Amino acid sequence: MKDTLSRLEATIAARKADGDASASHTARLLAKGPEKCAEKFGEEAIEAIIEAVKGDREKLTSECADVLYHMLVMLAARDVPLADVLAVLDERDGVSGLVEKASRGTS
Secondary structure, eight states, X not given: OHHHHHHHHHHHHHHHHHOOTTTOHHHHHHHTXXXXXXXXXXXXXXXXXXXXXXXXXXXXXXXXXXXXXXXXXXXHHTTOOHXXXXXXXXXXXXXXXXXXXXXXXXX
16 A cells, blocks of 8 residues: 555656646646645545445545545645655554544543
8 A cells, every 4th residue: 555655646746846737637736736735635535424424335435545645635735745644653553542642632
């Protein structure tokens, strides 16, 4: 999975660096700025939630793929590498979710 996400992240970075917004959806989205990228991520997340509630496995799978793609675009728009996100997950590995969440002071 990490390889797939890493390849996708590299493709997104290439589109950001020299993508033609008239020929690339990714370049077009990035050209609209981080706020639009975040908005699109949110829209896709909501669509995934809807499919999870409906229980349509195929549509949920497809929407979650869209969520991952748009998450990577959103991260790229703010110059946050996937490795940074994965490092946070690695730090949390083996720690109870309840303990980890309490350490952040959130409920």
